[in-house]
Amino acid sequence: YGDYNQKIDYVFKIVLIGDSAVGKSQLLARFARNEFSLDSKATIGVEFQTKTLLVDNRTVKAQIWDTAGQERYRAVTSAYYRGAVGAMLVYDLTKRQSFDHMARWLEELRGHADKNIVIMIIGNKCDLGSLRAVPVEDAQEFAERENLFFMETSALQSTNVESAFMTILTEIYRIIS
Numbered sequence: 001y002g003d004y005n006q007k008i009d010y011v012f013k014i015v016l017i018g019d020s021a022v023g024k025s026q027l028l029a030r031f032a033r034n035e036f037s038l039d040s041k042a043t044i045g046v047e048f049q050t051k052t053l054l055v056d057n058r059t060v061k062a063q064i065w066d067t068a069g070q071e072r073y074r075a076v077t078s079a080y081y082r083g084a085v086g087a088m089l090v091y092d093l094t095k096r097q098s099f100d101h102m103a104r105w106l107e108e109l110r111g112h113a114d115k116n117i118v119i120m121i122i123g124n125k126c127d128l129g130s131l132r133a134v135p136v137e138d139a140q141e142f143a144e145r146e147n148l149f150f151m152e153t154s155a156l157q158s159t160n161v162e163s164a165f166m167t168i169l170t171e172i173y174r175i176i177s
């Protein structure tokens with residue numbers, strides 16, 4: 001199917017941010033195309049992918065932006081954040097540093113994005129439980145303190161990917177409708 005003849009009620013722009021190699025591109029590939037690659041190259045070129053789905057009986061086109069390998073603070077331009085109504089801050093739960101950087105990504109985001117943006121932190125690679133370096137409680141605590149949504153996912157095993165995107169889209173819908 002396509003978007004032909006389909007009435008779109010809303011277009012929601014969501015940005016993916018977080019350190020390099022945490023799995024942003026694979027989360028997007030899993031959500032938009034149900035694909036996954038273990039040897040994914042550093043993201044080049046592709047700006048965003050879309051997926052159209054129903055949220056509370058409305059047709060919502062999610063337009064999800066992926067950083068083109070600019071995963072350093074201040075390298076992500078304001079054009080990237082412009083118009084975004086949602087943001088997913090992704091860390092790798094086997095890499096403590098990628099979680100410790102969440103505060104800086106959040107600061108970046110709050111400096112550039114709309115103040116009503118819905119933010120979710122994602123602890124990706126939950127399939128690698130034996131290598132876990134970030135306790136779930138640490139992330140929960142951070143999310144509560146900063147008033148963010150939080151979920152652990154695996155792009156590899158498809159765990160919670162759909163659910164994370166649906167949660168953020170539903171919350172955005174709730175706010176703007």
Ligand code: GDP
Pocket residue numbers: 019020021022023024025026027037038039040041042043124125126127128153154155156157
């Ligand atoms: P990005 O730089 O944040 O876009 O990260 P990528 O999506 O390119 O992923 C970086 C590496 O982690 C790649 O080798 C992926 O295959 C791998 N990866 C991504 N998501 C997962 C996951 O959920 N589980 C595991 N085990 N590996 C993952």
Ligand code: MG
Pocket residue numbers: 024025026042043066067069
């Ligand atoms: Mg990438």
